[in-house]
Amino acid sequence: MLNCFGEFQRIVILGGKSDIALSILDKIATAPDAEIFLCGRKLKDFSHPLFNQFPVHKIEIDFAQVELAKLEIDKIFSSGDIDLVIIAFAILGSEELKLEPEEFKKVLSVNFLSQAILLNQINSKLLNQMHGQILQISSVAGMRPRRRNFVYGVSKFGVDFIAQGLQKENLGKNVYITILRPGFVHTKMTSGLKAAPFAIDSETVSRIAVKALLKKKRIVYAPKILSIIMFLLKLMPEPLFKRIDK
Amino acid sequence: MISKLTGWGRSNHSISTLKTISSEGKMEILSNCINERGIIPRGLARSYGDSAMNSGGITLQTQAMDKIQLDPESGTAVIGGGASLMQLERICIPLGFFPFVVPGTSRITIGGAIASDIHGKSHHNEGSFSNHLLEMKLLASDGTVRILKPNGESSKLFWATVGGMGLTGIIIEATIRLKKIETSFVEINERRVNDLDQLLSVLTKYNKEYLYTVAWLDISGKYAGRGVVSGANHLKLENLPESSRAKNPLGLKTFGVKFPSFFVIKVITRTTIGVFNFCWFWKPLGKKIQQIQAYMHPLDFVENWNLLYGKKGFMQYQFVIPFEAKDVLHDVLKEFQKLRINSFLAVLKSFGEGSSGFLSFPKSGWTLAVDLPLGDPRISSLVQTLDRMVLEAGGRLYLTKDSRMSHCDLPLMYPELDVWKEIKKECDPNNLWQSDQGRRLKLC
8 A cells, every 4th residue: 555655565567677667666666664576587596786675575477378477466466455566578579580470479479468468457456456556668669560570569559559448447446557658778678689769778767657657647758759759650651651660 | 435535634545435334333234335345434534644544445434323322420421433522522511521531633433532542631640542431332344243341351352442443343332431520621831941851841740730731842943842831630610710600611612613625725834834833832821721622622623724734735743652762852853853844733742551452552651743744755764764763762653643654663563463463363354344554554
């Protein structure tokens, strides 16, 4: 439960190694008795300086096994109310192999199907509590198909769409979903890739995300200028767009 | 009806289904509304934080249980759990009776008074509310009504309900002892003091001379520690001025004003606090006679004064520390001075021995209560620092004023917490009684 300062007491991170999520955790207002539930794969030996500040429960979850993941989420919620869930897991996938059947299925099933199912489950749980916030880490890659990452992009678009639908369901019920649409972010996931224009680091993304969470914003871009850039890019005629889509 | 609820501090908010219990305390109609989020009773919502709220569950208004039956022969009253102290005083004062223990506001229910084990200006002499509670009827989670007394078989659940923040059941009715009064007036003596040491010394002296004592502190600016100490005794009939005796020696006070509910304007600021504190410190003092309700319940003059803190609301930090740890009071005031935090309500009292309530707040020592406006980002770390000081001194915080304490500190502050949890588990195995505070502090 939030205290009178609006400090989060119990936080769940799906995608426990996410640089963005951990950077957000470092910055958000947490209660002195805050507890963190870190969910993801190969967390046993994963350490981070933040883990000295809070009790951290590491829960091994393979998000590709969505039914098992749901059971773990059930267990977390049955141990007490949750104030904030950061949904940060994703597979970027390989640009060269993106249309290979196995790769295609893996990216879509983890990034879209699993994430949509878990988002829906978590949202229902928060509605049952009648309080809570979700930060859904989406991407500007979902705003318009680009040649190099449209499979990743469509998976982000799909969950983004569902998150917006759930926002409408949540109206007046004290449960808020904030959709974060970062551009290219320098993280473990993107290391080695050529940076896109307006690339930023996870520190900057997390500062923007924390402000958005405080204000319970519906949608926020990181950097913020991307809201205008993406608006223009979505309107751009395809013959013009394909010249910049390299 | 789904409602957005808040506590007196207007700082914690939550949404729950608001229902009303019937005047006889029957709950059958609710059985098809109860989900796993449970129920919490809610009286007049004068607790500062989230103890009378239940996000996602049912919050049960208790004011319909408002019967009051006074027995002048035995000097006792049987009162419905939803009746207020104000209603009780309106009936008992004209008949020459007054409750032994009343807090700064009479706008609280009897159920709330028990659930918080409230204390007042007479604690050093007369203890807390439960010291004068003869019996209560509790609606338990299995639907049965249990009669609880402070001694005997039912004493464990009695003392778990006292100070239990509504988490053991609904108090349908209580029988309390009243004291006889000759007039509805008190004679008051007030003295201005210049620093904390002088204040503590005068308060200690007044505790021997007066039934009711309290000190107001000015903690604005560089003056942290100066204040006004007040002591009062019931006025005997022979000492009442002729004019008042002729009018009515047992007259009631007609209370004050109420702002419209949209008047949520931040009037209480650093500047206005400084001005108020200056005026209050320098107000004319001396011996005087005052109507008892006006003296006991200064907070009731403006019914909804909490609106003056504006949209962000406020919190109250109240702690008690042993008498021998009085240096901690100096350290606490230094913390306020360091950060230049002002408060217009800083009240210091001394407590006598505590009651047997497992989660009852009062225990022998000094208690300080400070109102703090929210919105200043430094307040959170300030109160965490104060928590450490209070804990090291062997003190504790008041759950009725709490809106942010850490559940990790609770077992250290309340050593009988485990006993209380066992009784809670026994009397409420399906965890029916839940509140936002209960979840936050892992009490339910």
